[in-house]
Amino acid sequence: xxxxxxxxxxxxxxxxxxxxxxxxxxxxxxxxxxxxxxxxxxxxxxxxxxxxxxxxxxxxxxxxxxxxxxxxxxxxxxxxxxxxxxxxxxxxxxxxxxxxxxxxxxxxxxxxxxxxxxxxxxxxxxxxxxxxxxxxxxxxxxxxxxxxxxxxxxxxxxxxxxxxxxxxxxxxxxxxxxxxxxxxxxxxxxxxxxxxxxxxxxxxxxxxxxxxxxxxxxxxxxxxxxxxxxxxxxxxxxxxxxxxxxxxxxxxxxxxxxxxxxxxxxxxxxxxxxxxxxxxxxxxxxxxxxxxxxxxxxxxxxxxxxxxxxxxxxxxxxxxxxxxxxxxxxxxxxxxxxxxxxxxxxxxxxxxxxxxxxxxxxxxxxxxxxxxxxxxxxxxxxxxxxxxxxxxxxxxxxxxxxxxxxxxxxxxxxxxxxxxxxxxxxxxxxxxxxxxxxxxxxxxxxxxxxxxxxxxxxxxxxxxxxxxxxxxxxxxxxxxxxxxxxxxxxxxxxxxxxxxxxxxxxxxxxxxxxxxxxxxxxxxxxxxxxxxxxxxxxxxxxxxxxxxxxxxxxxxxxxxxxxxxxxxxxxxxxxxxxxxxxxxxxxxxxxxxxxxxxxxxxxxxxxxxxxxxxxxxxxxxxxx
Numbered sequence: 001x002x003x004x005x006x007x008x009x010x011x012x013x014x015x016x017x018x019x020x021x022x023x024x025x026x027x028x029x030x031x032x033x034x035x036x037x038x039x040x041x042x043x044x045x046x047x048x049x050x051x052x053x054x055x056x057x058x059x060x061x062x063x064x065x066x067x068x069x070x071x072x073x074x075x076x077x078x079x080x081x082x083x084x085x086x087x088x089x090x091x092x093x094x095x096x097x098x099x100x101x102x103x104x105x106x107x108x109x110x111x112x113x114x115x116x117x118x119x120x121x122x123x124x125x126x127x128x129x130x131x132x133x134x135x136x137x138x139x140x141x142x143x144x145x146x147x148x149x150x151x152x153x154x155x156x157x158x159x160x161x162x163x164x165x166x167x168x169x170x171x172x173x174x175x176x177x178x179x180x181x182x183x184x185x186x187x188x189x190x191x192x193x194x195x196x197x198x199x200x201x202x203x204x205x206x207x208x209x210x211x212x213x214x215x216x217x218x219x220x221x222x223x224x225x226x227x228x229x230x231x232x233x234x235x236x237x238x239x240x241x242x243x244x245x246x247x248x249x250x251x252x253x254x255x256x257x258x259x260x261x262x263x264x265x266x267x268x269x270x271x272x273x274x275x276x277x278x279x280x281x282x283x284x285x286x287x288x289x290x291x292x293x294x295x296x297x298x299x300x301x302x303x304x305x306x307x308x309x310x311x312x313x314x315x316x317x318x319x320x321x322x323x324x325x326x327x328x329x330x331x332x333x334x335x336x337x338x339x340x341x342x343x344x345x346x347x348x349x350x351x352x353x354x355x356x357x358x359x360x361x362x363x364x365x366x367x368x369x370x371x372x373x374x375x376x377x378x379x380x381x382x383x384x385x386x387x388x389x390x391x392x393x394x395x396x397x398x399x400x401x402x403x404x405x406x407x408x409x410x411x412x413x414x415x416x417x418x419x420x421x422x423x424x425x426x427x428x429x430x431x432x433x434x435x436x437x438x439x440x441x442x443x444x445x446x447x448x449x450x451x452x453x454x455x456x457x458x459x460x461x462x463x464x465x466x467x468x469x470x471x472x473x474x475x476x477x478x479x480x481x482x483x484x485x486x487x488x489x490x491x492x493x494x495x496x497x498x499x500x501x502x503x504x505x506x507x508x509x510x511x512x513x514x515x516x517x518x519x520x521x522x523x524x525x526x527x528x529x530x531x532x533x534x535x536x537x538x539x540x541x542x543x544x545x546x547x548x549x550x551x552x553x554x555x556x557x558x559x560x561x562x563x564x565x566x567x568x569x570x571x572x573x574x575x576x577x578x579x580x581x582x583x584x585x586x587x588x589x590x591x592x593x594x595x596x597x598x599x600x601x602x603x604x605x606x607x608x609x610x611x612x613x614x615x616x617x618x619x620x621x622x623x624x
Contacts, residue, residue: 026482028053029190029213031271036220036258037181041114042164042173048188053153056193060148063156063193064200065121065140068185071203072108072117072165072172076137079108081204087440091339092169107167117165117172121188124158133158138203140188160188168339170349175339178297181275182337182349183229189270192379194482199379206443207380207387207434210269212480217271220260226281228295228335229273230345231265238262267480268345269377274337284310288318288326293333296352305356309334312360316367316398323468324371324394325475332370334363343369343391360402365395375479383485384434384443385508389451390488396452411456415612417449422513422614430454430508453612454507460610461503461541462496463568469495498565502539512537516605517618519588523597530603532558532589536614539584541567544591545574545607548599555607556591558582570608597623 035046054060071078082088083106094105121140124133129145148154164173164181171184185208191200192209199209215231226241236242239259265271274295282294292313296306313334321327329346336352341362348366352359371394373380373387380387392414400410421427426442430450437443459467474483474491489504506512515536522529532542542558554575559566561581569576582589605611605619613619 024481025055025057025195027055027193027211029211030216031187031213032216033187033271034218034220035187037222037275039180039222039225042181043162044164044186045161046159046187048156048158048160050156050190051153052148052156052190054148054150056195057150058193059150060193061144063142063144063148064191064198065142066185066189066191066200066203067119067121067135067138067140068189068203069117069119069162069165069171070135070138072111072167072169074109074111074116076108077202077204078138079106081435082106082108085440086438089169089440092167111165111167114163115166117163117167119160119162119186119188121158121160124156127155128157131156139191139200141200158188162186170338170342172339175337177336177351177353178278178299179274179276179337180225181273182339183274184272184338184342184344184349187271192482199381201381201433201435204435207384208270209379209381210377212267212269212377214267215263215265215271217265217273218260218262219273220258221275222277223257223259224277225275226277226279226295227261227273227275228279228281228293228333229263229347230268230271231263232331234262234264235260265345268374270345270374272344272347272349274335274349276337279336282306282310284314286314286317288321289330290317290327291331292317293331293335295333296336299353302352305354305359306352308356309359309363312402313363313367315402316364319398319401320368320371320394323397324471325375325479327370328375328479332367334367341366343367343373345374346370361395361399364398364402365391368392368394368398371475376475377480377482378484379482381434383430384447385430385451385454386483386485386488388447389449389454392448392452393455409609411452411610414449414452414456415609417445418453418612419614419616421445421450422511422612427511429511450507457507457610457612458492460543460606460608461500461563461567462492462498462565463570465568466492466496496565498563500563502562506538510537513614514538514540514612515615516540516542516611516613517615518603518605518621521597521600521603521621521623524592526596527592527594528597528600529590529592532591532605534582534584534587534589539582540611541565542582542589543570543606543608543611545604546593546595546600547602547604548595549601550599556593558589558591560584 030051032049033046035044037044082092088104092107096103096105124131126145131145132143134141168175171182173181190211192211278298279295280298284292294310333347335347335349338349341350343366350362350366368391372390378386396410400406428437470492473495474488478487485508489500493500513536517533517535519533520531539560541560544556547553557576557578559581561583579591600623603621
């Protein structure tokens with residue numbers, strides 16, 4: 001296992017170094033943690049040594065850590081947000097009757113002292129010298145003993161103690177499916193500092209951001225528990241468990257009550273684990289270099305679904321490797337745990353019951369995050385659409401790929417969801433911080449559906465081939481970095497040659513909508529004049545299909561002037577005519593065709609339905 005770690009670290013470090021330009025920088029962390037879990041009280045104690053490297057041009061006098069578990073306490077910021085938002089997360093509330101009314105009650109508000117979550121740090125030192133550390137709920141503010149100069153490293157040490165909350169929100173204990181320990185966001189985690197400054201976001205609702213680095217973690221726990229999570233197990237022989245070949249714990253002396261599991265996770269930005277006394281562990285090798293692990297409850301009612309999911313997961317990973325880029329680690333684990341599905345470094349925690357179709361869809365999404373967030377580590381707190389939307393895009397492609405029944409447009413539901421939100425009056429710009437949405441529903445549709453449509457609509461703008469090249473270029477240029485919205489836009493521009501700044505601006509920074517219509521189809525001498533209009537603020541190039549009564553078809557393409565681009569014909573079997581471009585400043589456009597109106601059966605804007613027009617009812621004109 002040590003040789004595996006060294007070789008993997010070398011490859012990942014080489015890729016990171018070669019991928020960085022001279023103007024780009026990011027911070028680096030090396031964690032070494034030991035933790036001991038008391039499975040009777042669900043409390044744990046640990047020590048952390050963190051080597052922090054300041055690759056910025058700033059001199060740092062303070063640093064910040066996340067203490068996520070402190071959110072699971074009555075009157076925390078998470079609790080107050082849960083009580084004040086219009087549509088609170090159903091997993092975090094109780095519905096009770098007060099008279100004739102049904103009232104939603106926060107579960108966090110009702111947690112007892114032995115049920116809350118907490119995480120406290122103490123004995124904080126910098127290079128052996130005491131530093132001032134102040135706990136502000138889910139953030140630890142540290143005033144350094146000495147500044148960290150640009151290009152320099154320093155070592156932080158601290159002790160920590162925590163309690164795993166009863167309320168399951170990604171992490172927690174004894175969830176509805178009986179998983180005892182889901183250990184996500186469990187340790188003091190260094191906040192990210194980048195070109196924008198510190199990202200010390202309080203834990204209020206949902207998303208995360210982390211610093212790239214290496215994790216060396218030793219977990220001591222009752223010997224009857226099986227563990228899975230981030231990283232490569234280093235001491236399988238020592239604890240009597242062959243993790244790579246599905247071993248069992250054997251020959252443990254009766255007097256020995258605990259085992260220490262030692263994991264190393266190279267070049268990741270988080271570390272997560274789960275543990276249960278009744279886990280089953282399946283190991284599935286692949287022919288593309290990644291071993292898949294499936295860890296789930298010993299529950300006969302779910303065996304069939306999990307066994308069915310294993311080869312599908314292999315197929316999905318192979319598909320993602322092809323369309324985005326090679327998954328860079330030698331291991332990935334699908335673990336039953338948590339409160340739905342959540343992505344982590346080298347693993348996911350998901351619910352394990354339900355129908356086989358739902359399990360496949362959940363794995364397809366959460367594993368997709370291994371590319372969009374755990375290799376392409378965008379700031380999902382500020383730009384949740386970049387990880388949720390892009391992951392939803394490859395999820396829908398992937399599920400369609402492994403399904404027996406294929407659909408023509410796997411993004412249909414995403415378009416429908418976005419259009420519904422855009423017409424509801426409740427939409428907020430995608431530039432909204434993930435915690436600042438007025439409603440959870442608005443956040444979900446914006447981040448997942450509108451984020452997905454951002455990519456799907458790129459196919460309409462620059463063509464399918466250029467879109468797929470864009471994904472691969474984006475992965476190649478920004479893996480093991482922290483890409484921003486501008487980076488995906490620039491990848492698309494480099495691949496296609498199109499100007500797309502207007503698209504990124506309108507789609508992500510405004511709630512401007514796309515709305516085009518066919519205003520008139522009229523006979524004009526021996527020709528037919530077709531009048532189009534732009535009603536919404538967001539401009540688009542136009543694909544126009546004309547179907548004739550004799551069964552023939554022809555298409556017309558109207559480039560968008562500000563794109564300075566002409567798309568390849570998406571339907572080469574149909575004759576296409578490229579017309580004069582359409583400038584945004586003119587809301588009207590006319591074209592003339594050498595056909596009698598009586599010969600025309602139907603005129604359609606965007607026959608592919610890949611343009612997210614919020615009023616599609618005026619996109620076709622049928623002549624009867």
